[in-house]
Amino acid sequence: MIARLAPLFARAADSDLWYSFKRTPSAVISAVITLVIVVGALCAPFIAPHNPFDLASLNIMDANTPPAWNPEGTTDFLLGTDDQGRDILSAILYGSRVSLFVGFASVLFSMVLGVSLGLISGYVGGRVDSIIMRIADVQLSFPAILIALLIDGVARGLLPRDMHDQLALYVLIFAIGISGWVQYARTVRGSTMVERNKEYVQAAKLIGIGPLTILRRHILPNVMGPVLVIATIHLAIAIITEATLSFLGVGVPPTAPSLGTLIRIGNSYLFSGMWWISIFPGIALVALVLSVNLLGDWLRDALNPKLR
């Protein structure tokens, strides 16, 4: 296994992408920040000082403790606590788990949907293409957040209440995912139409290879470059959308708070001097989204020689 991967690593280390990465400080810093947050989120159960989901361990006496450097704060709660005595640092670590999971899952969902529709649209052309692209146009005329709200509302109406709380996370992923596929579909359609006419695709047709295999083996790998760029930038948008929805109260239930939920909880206390409940989750969210965005920008520039 390792022997098979070794040349792959050698290729990666030698690639222009890695070369450009090493020479872009903003990309390196962003990657480090993203990595820290992702690792923190993944390891939350092991490194978080408290378990914010364990209602039994919460003590209302600890509520609204300020951060540790404040005279009233304790080192037990480094970044203070919220109105129910939850440790903010632990809540951020657990909350970014939710945010990242929703982000990655909805990006994956959008990507699979958008790339497949884009491939079909670009390769088949004609009427199929027109139908798919008109649906995309219609969807583009709605703001993404509105579509997500709509789907969440429909899900609330259709599902019984207790079931909805269980499924809230997946409804959210579906809602954010479905509102983002258009970008992928349009980009992939364009690249597919270019690749379809290249001679290597014609050579594959001459061999007798069927359209599905041509799409999968020949066209898909060659249109993935821009898709990765969109996915990175979309990841930031998806995390923001999740935070917005949670802030509005239609996202994940408050029992399993995401970064957006934490900001919302703190929002009501912001003007009574308890700024830490909102600000720290906010900083975590900004750091994550900004670094993911900067990574996406770098990737776009590095993959597009015209912008260099």
Added chain:
Amino acid sequence: MALLDIARMRIEFASRRGTLVAVDGVSLSLDRGEILGVVGESGAGKSTIGNAVIGLLEYPGRLAGGEVHLDGQRIDTLSESDKRKVRGRRIGMIFQDPLTSLDPLQTVESQLVETMLVHLDLSHAQAQQRAVDLLRQVGIDQPELRVKQYPHQFSGGMRQRVVIALALCCEPEIIIADEPTTALDVSIQAQILDLLRKLCKEKQVGMIIITHDMGVIADITDRVAVLYRGKLVEQGPTAKILGNPDHPYTRSLISAVPRPDIKLRRFPLVTYIEDVKTPVKPMDIATHWLGQRRDFGEHVDGPLVQVQDIGMRFVLKSAFLVRHRRTLDAVKQVNFSIAQGEVFGLVGESGSGKSTVARLISGLYTPSGGSVIFNGTNLTTLKDEKRMNAFRRQIQMVFQDPFSSLNPRMRVLDIVAEPIRFHKLADNEAQTRSIVSDLLDVVGLGASAASRYPHEFSGGQRQRICIARALATRPRFLICDEPTSALDVSIQAQILNLLKDLQEQLGLTMLFISHDLPVIRQMCDRVGVMRHGELLEVADTETLFKSPQHEYSRHLLNLMPQLQAMSRESLEIEATTV
């Protein structure tokens, strides 16, 4: 003193993989009224020299040494604003592609007038008058009318005339023309070259023509400089260089140019070219997998391929009402047949429909009329995929552009093995791999190429991979659509030699498409001449070249550059010594 004097010019390109010396110690000089040809293959540094002279070297390129003097004044050390005064005013430039060297949003007049107002002390009205005069000089009819038009209203050849007018408008002392006719058809090429020569002699302008085309060199230049990998290998009067070159590189370059006047059995193999491994182990193809088990079934009676009344209509604009529809007949009622083992050529200018014919026969396009009959079976009516696949194996194609005909994300092994795996031609994976490495040996790449990716190869090597892939189904009919027109002439010679060898050893039947008559003469047994989608004449190659019947064939043959190249005797000495 010479008008332009380039001394020991050295140009470097810094990259992460070290410094590339693109031009290495080149010295050239140019007199008034003289046409100097700079010839070399791609990557020889010829365009870089032109760009450096007028100060258009782009980052990361850098003039690392040498001097450029224009009429005694040193110009390479001037400031950027002083260089701008030289550029356009004293040195004019003509670029390769007339489509992109004019601003599509400005009329021809405003482009000419703008340039003149920047450099010359003229009033606007004087400049306008001069613009009309210039268009007349470059041979554009009704210049008063045409000057108000936009570039898209001119044809390719006419546009290149406008570009020439633009280069001439400030009465420069020197014109640098970088591949001025490469994007044009032969008949227009001849007119443009005549015009350049006339203008150069009338106005006593010094001209540098940068080209890869020996025909252009022979046609127009007084002196030639030959570049090879950034070094000047030889320079002298055109007749001397073409007729009796001293340097072995020049000899091999000239002998690689396909001869229009005689058919050689092979191109004299040239030693100077990209390092190609000749087959490591000489192989008896007839007993190898490639030659065996040619289970195509029945014996061939009569012609292998018959094309009957085939036609192709493209829809340019579809509409509900018939009268609003716009269609283009790319191929009209074409008939010909190809016998087993024959090499049939199709020749014509761009847009003549020859590539469409190739795609119709191979099945990439479905004809809008007529039929393709392959060994007695009508392929156009064959709907069953399984039966169709049996024929797909027998018909393979080599494409024009070696840079787009290989999937950049696949290893060479997988590219060549794909047809073998798809048609299950080998018993197991180990056999597939050994067949692929043999195929790569046969096309002269060596088995080690298998684990690499296409971008690691040069254009000629990629075309070899394409040939290996086409051979992997063990076809009996190979279509070559301009297989060498994207390649340098010496590499073209090698690829054509390879195709000839394979054709003989495997008994392949071939359809060979080219716009280049000398190439057709070297490769084909019979030829069809096409124009505007119609097949005008079919004849044996030698008959066509000696006594063309159709008027258009005669016209094409007349335009063929008559290279006063090395004598037949010296060529044959080359051919026998290698």
